[in-house]
Amino acid sequence: MDTAIPVKKKKFKLNRTARKYLFILSLIIIPVINFAVFWVYVNFDTILLTLKRFDVPTASYVWRGLEGYVSVFKSMILGGDPGEFNAFVNSFRAILINIVIFPISFIIAYSFYKKIRFRKFFQVVFFLPNIISLVVLCMMVRHMFSSDFGPIALLVEKLVGHRVDWLGYNSDKMWGIIIVFCIWAGLGGNTVVLCGAMQRIPEDITESARLDGIGFWREAWSIVLPLVMSTVGVFMIGVVTSVLSFTMQPMLIAINPGIDNKFMTIGWYIFTSVDTGGSGNMIQAATIGMTFSLIMLPIIIAVRLLVKKFTPDVQF
């Protein structure tokens, strides 16, 4: 009787290195696909779109090269179109706003760090705007400054003796209101970040400084600020990039872009263009967005390099 000898099947097994790479691949594959589709493809397509125009007779997108960029440069940067030029210039107000926000945020964060009385309460008060919808906040501002029933406008009316019209489409006070709002609404987030950075400062450093007789403000300037400089550096880059995203606050507070886009920003301009749906507007919006990014790119890189130079990472 023949007895079959069972053949032991060799189990397929990846070697250790292969398994390691497979593991890494399984972790990064989704983010990579996400990046490729939603960043690389989308941006590549946008850039391509700016080099084309919709040709009605052939119902297709035809190549037009840099024509769109030249046109946008003339109208937006050189002021050929006052509306686009104003939107371009207004966007840079974001830098001013953030520069004002920084020292205030620093002082507030430092006050919390120094454990001032009622700091928990103030922390909540300062952070509150960050957890309320921006639409609601902007509506509140409009209501506060409304000439019909706004408490601030009515108070000013009592003081100056005549009605004030600060939210009109040609108001000279509108930018003031937007800037004050942005500063108020922007304080909370920055304060929390700076607070976090300050909490990391080792107790013995500040204690040693105090033994040397350092004062309240001197400690802030000579000890705390240098030790949170890496956070400040990130903040500074954010100051410059905010120009690109400055959209919602003026849009929701002013509502009307004003005469020659007095209150408009590039973000708002792009939003409005895309909102109307036509491909001409889409291409114009994409071209303006790209032009703006190209202008901002060297500035952001320069700021990044400066930040790297002047805000070295402090190890402690």
Place this chain on the structure above:
Amino acid sequence: MKNVKKMLCAVLTVVLSFSVMVGLTGCSTALQTEKGVLTIRYFEGGYGSDWLEYAAKKYQDEHPGFKYKLIPDTTITNTVNTYLKSGQNLADIYMTQGSTAWTEWVSLGYIENLESVYEAEVNTSSGKRKVKDFMDADVVKKNYSQRIYGQGSYYPWMMPWASVGMSIAYNETILLSTSHTTAKEGAWNVGDKWTAPPETVEDLAAYCADVLARNDGIKPFSLPFADGMHWLEYYMAVWWAQYQGVYEENTLAVNEGDGAYYDFYNFESAEVWKQKGIQKAIDQWRTLIVGEGGEWKNTVANIEEHTVQEAERIFARGESALALVGSFSYKEMEEYITNKDHVFKMMSMPLFDDGTKAMKNENGMSAKINYFMNDETIFIPSGAVNKDMAKEFLVYLCNEEMLLDFTKRTGTMRPFDYNPLEAEPDYEWSPYTQSYLDIYFDSDIRVSNYPANKAVEDVSPMYLYKRPTMFGRTATSSIINDMRTMTGEQIMVGEKNSRNVYTVTKSYFNTWKTELGIE
């Protein structure tokens, strides 16, 4: 430890797989319209949902087995372009507030030819009629274009949704309690009460003065200059049409060859922005709302801060006697009416100046012209799953019975040849809707922003694909601001005004022509 690791690995795998599946559902076709279920995504605004729910239910009762899904969407007007471009999750029917980009959608093959709908017969009070014959003769042309410009036949691609009347609303209770402070020969004496809304701009200016003379805090106008400045254009269009002539020149005011109102919209050249009717229309507003020092007059305070809704509320509270409205506005302001005894109505647009030079109708009387916006549209995407079903339903909506129901439920007409006042003589219309219907049927001409005096084949691509507006490249807000210090002539063609509308628009005109491939 090894088991914990294995378990952790398994849990992570499940979570990751789940995340991927959830992510991929966005790309899947599972959410697309179901075959056999008519899906309608519609703008939920002033008309509400009742009329569509009723129509779909009734159609279902008459067609057993018919299934439908109605998706109200307040943002659809702005998002429909993305739906069409992506071709994903397309509804079978879209009802939007309209888009000037629809001819481009046709070119790109995004939307369905509605020839069979227009050719279908529907039940009307005068028997069976084709939809295209039943529809308002001017409006029907507005929805035709070639599939690709310059090639092939013309087809209809859109269905008009509603015929929104744009006019001035008045508080009748205030009007009837206001006395004349000046006399008008053969019309009224000082001290007489107003009995009817003003018929000319001169009368309207007199009414404004009389309202102010009441000294009870009521102001003549409530205007929405925060975001509704463009509304002024609708009223300007009427004065412009009265002055210029609608289909052909009004020789009482302009010369032959100057072009009629509808000639403007064919945009033969930038010269159309020189039409004097536009200048006259601007001057009418100047007469009514701009004071000698460039300040706003005859209005409530702070109009530059008021949105359309805020202006309506002020009017609803009885703080102003007049407001700029659409036929849908009453629904928006109804809940803010503080004095329920007050009656609100729409008036036929007054004649420019004293009315003597306004265009005449065929009886030699001043023609009643009002603006009706037919931009809100219904269409079927070419990628829809249930196209035939959608077309049948659109035809069904054009039956007179359904049109009457639409008007009863929404207070707005659809641009078809039916008359709810005659068809339903016993129906109790609200005073506001009644006044709108009176304007609709009393109007000699219901103007719109379309070259209606041209055959479909003769409509310029400049209109179809570029749609420049009354003020070309200049924003209405700039025009209104300029209106405070400049006349209509200075704004439109003024030599000392380097940024006059004609000059600015002319600089773009050749670029538009080049882009359209026309010489």
